Amino acid sequence: MIVVLLILFPIFLWMVCVSIFWFGGGGTSGSGKSGVVLRSTDGGTHWDGVLFQQNGTQPAPAPTEVLHVAFDPTRPDRLYLGAKGNGLWKSEDRGATWKKIKDSSGLLQPTADVYRVAMSTSSPDVIYIAVFQNSKGRVFRSDNQGGSFREIYFVDPGNIPVYDIYVDPANADRIAIATGQGGVLLSHNGGSTWSVAHWFRESMVRISGNPAVFSEMYAVNSSRQLKKTYDDGQNWADLGSGQGDTGGFAPGSVGGSGTPTPIPGFPQNPLYFGPLSGSSGSGGSGQLSAAIETFAIDPHSFERVFIGAVEGLYRSTDGGFNWNRIETLVYPSAITVTAVAVHPRNHGTIFTGIGSELYRTDDDGKTWSVRMLPTTLRIRGIAIHPTHPDIMFTSMGR
Numbered sequence: 001m002i003v004v005l006l007i008l009f010p011i012f013l014w015m016v017c018v019s020i021f022w023f024g025g026g027g028t029s030g031s032g033k034s035g036v037v038l039r040s041t042d043g044g045t046h047w048d049g050v051l052f053q054q055n056g057t058q059p060a061p062a063p064t065e066v067l068h069v070a071f072d073p074t075r076p077d078r079l080y081l082g083a084k085g086n087g088l089w090k091s092e093d094r095g096a097t098w099k100k101i102k103d104s105s106g107l108l109q110p111t112a113d114v115y116r117v118a119m120s121t122s123s124p125d126v127i128y129i130a131v132f133q134n135s136k137g138r139v140f141r142s143d144n145q146g147g148s149f150r151e152i153y154f155v156d157p158g159n160i161p162v163y164d165i166y167v168d169p170a171n172a173d174r175i176a177i178a179t180g181q182g183g184v185l186l187s188h189n190g191g192s193t194w195s196v197a198h199w200f201r202e203s204m205v206r207i208s209g210n211p212a213v214f215s216e217m218y219a220v221n222s223s224r225q226l227k228k229t230y231d232d233g234q235n236w237a238d239l240g241s242g243q244g245d246t247g248g249f250a251p252g253s254v255g256g257s258g259t260p261t262p263i264p265g266f267p268q269n270p271l272y273f274g275p276l277s278g279s280s281g282s283g284g285s286g287q288l289s290a291a292i293e294t295f296a297i298d299p300h301s302f303e304r305v306f307i308g309a310v311e312g313l314y315r316s317t318d319g320g321f322n323w324n325r326i327e328t329l330v331y332p333s334a335i336t337v338t339a340v341a342v343h344p345r346n347h348g349t350i351f352t353g354i355g356s357e358l359y360r361t362d363d364d365g366k367t368w369s370v371r372m373l374p375t376t377l378r379i380r381g382i383a384i385h386p387t388h389p390d391i392m393f394t395s396m397g398r
Contacts, residue, residue: 036062036064036065036066036377036395036396036397037049037050037062037063037069037081037393037394037395037396038050038373038375038394038396039095039096039391039392039393040390040391040392040393041390041391042390043389043390043392044351044360044371044392045371047373047374047394050091050095050096050097050098050393051096051097051098052089052097052098052099052100053097053098053099054099054100060099060100061086063083063084063085063086063089064084064085065083065084065085065086065397066081066082066083066084066380066381066395067082067083067084067113067114067115067116068080068081068082068115068116069081069082069095069381069383069393070082070116070117070118070119071383071385072119072124073119073120073121073124073169074121074124075124076094076387076388077091077092077093077094078090078091078092079091079094079095080127080146081098081117082113082114082116082117082129082130083113083114084113085111085112085113086100086110086111087100087101087108087109087110087111087112087114088100088101088108088114088117088129088146089101090146094385094388094391095385095391095393101146103146103147103148103149104147104148105148105149105150107140107148107149107150107151108131108133108140108149109133109134111133112132112133113131113132113133113161114129114130114131115130115131115161115162115163115164116129116130116162116163116164116165117129118130118165118166118167118175119167119172120168120169120170120171120172121170122168122169122170122171122172124145125142125143125145126141126142126143126190127141127142127145127146128140128141128142128152128165128167128175128191129142129149129165130161130162130164130177131162132161132162135158135159136154136155136156136158136159136160137154137155137160137161137162137163137179138151138154138155138162139151139152139153139162139165139177139191141190141191152190152191153177153185153187153191153194155179155180155181160179160180160181160203161179161180162177162178162179162180163178163179163180163204163205163206164177164178164204164205164206164207165177165178166207166208166209166217168209168211168214169211170211170214171214172190173187173188173189174188175187176197176207176209176214176217178204178205178206178207178219179203179204180203180204180205180222181199181203182199182200182202182203182204182221183196183198183199183200183204184196184197184198184200184204184207184217184219184233185197186232186233197229197232197233197234198229198233198234198236200221202221202222202223203221203222204219204220204222205220205221205222206218206219206220206295207219208295208297210302211302212302214232215229215230215232216228216230217229217233218295218297218320219236220295223291224291224293224309225238225239225292226239226292226295226307226320227239228319228320239320239321291310292307292308292309293308293310293336293337293338294307294308294337294338294339294340294381295307295308296308296340296341296342298342298347299342299343299344299347299386300342300347301347302319303316303318303319304316304317304347305320306340306342306350307323307340308336308337308338308339308340308352308353309336309337310333310336311325311332311333312325312326312327312328312330312332312333312337313325313326313328313337313340313352313365314326315365326350326365327365328352328354328359328365328368329359329368329370330354330359335354335355336354337352337354338353338378338379338380339351339352339353339381339394340353340382341382341383341384343384343389344384344386344387344389345389346362347364348361348362348363349361349362350364350365351382351384353378353379353380353381353382353394354379355378355379356373356375356376356377356378356379356396357370357371357372357373357379358370358371358372358373358379358382358394373394373396375396377396377397377398378396378398379394379395379396380394380395380396380397381393381394381395382394383395
């Protein structure tokens with residue numbers, strides 16, 4: 001038996017939102033019991049694969065790549081899983097077994113890429129999913145717990161995904177999405193109409209909001225740079241430079257201004273988030289080059305955020321403006337930190353995934369223990385059940 005954990009917003013966040021991490025994958029299929037997703041029921045001491053089923057209790061081919069695991073904010077037994085090329089799955093037993101959701105409308109294809117599942121405590125029957133199928137990125141909405149879906153947005157032109165969705169926990173009709181086109185878009189009526197909050201020059205792959213203040217959000221782009229807004233996405237601070245960014249351009253235009261300009265009240269950040277292909281080491285002026293591999297928000301505080309990178313594990317306690325490296329048991333740059341999670345009941349308990357090893361600290365990074373998972377795959381994502389934290393999941397991949 002063996003598996004892992006997660007990270008997220010405050011217990012309140014855990015109750016109102018779904019996860020704030022992204023999964024990668026790669027694994028086995030055919031037997032129904034998957035090594036690509038591991039589950040623990042004792043807080044990470046022992047782990048085992050989960051079961052994927054079809055036609056009752058018959059084993060189903062397991063997904064080879066898991067993109068997201070989401071917890072129903074009001075029903076602790078219910079979880080959702082989005083897979084690469086394998087659609088949307090649901091568990092009614094806290095993740096022990098999974099069955100594929102069959103959309104009665106026929107809209108959601110069983111071979112779709114499902115990048116994100118998002119729900120709101122205010123209306124838990126409403127589910128939004130970020131889908132890529134038929135060469136288009138799309139957003140689907142269900143008002144009956146996944147029984148049927150309708151399309152509320154698609155990216156034009158094609159071959160561009162919608163990577164992430166954030167739903168206001170207090171209002172299920174207020175949503176933000178991040179697209180591969182570089183857009184951060186908002187809807188305040190459940191997807192009936194949309195407005196552009198911002199166009200960036202690069203694909204936006206993550207968006208996470210403050211459950212107490214919808215207008216405050218973090219976002220990550222395809223170059224692994226972290227950004228933050230306080231005004232519904234109209235203006236963004238580049239947390240790698242401490243500067244504002246007008247953000248890019250309208251589709252079809254060339255360039256756009258996009259020139260970083262200082263924003264009052266945004267202090268200089270000593271951590272530079274360079275491209276994934278950039279070199280590690282000194283970034284000049286005391287800065288560090290750190291390409292984001294994983295980004296996590298402490299479930300206890302929206303201002304306390306973590307970055308996993310090639311260069312190690314970093315923490316900010318002021319909303320991303322200043323960073324400190326947390327020393328783990330691995331020499332910096334030796335192995336990439338690919339997953340981070342904070343315990344929903346004890347903010348000093350932090351989990352990280354480095355290779356196939358799971359590291360745990362119970363004193364905020366002063367000392368660590370390590371457990372090797374029974375696989376040669378790398379830990380790509382960690383998820384802890386928000387109300388039953390002994391139940392934990394990890395996604396494994398190359």
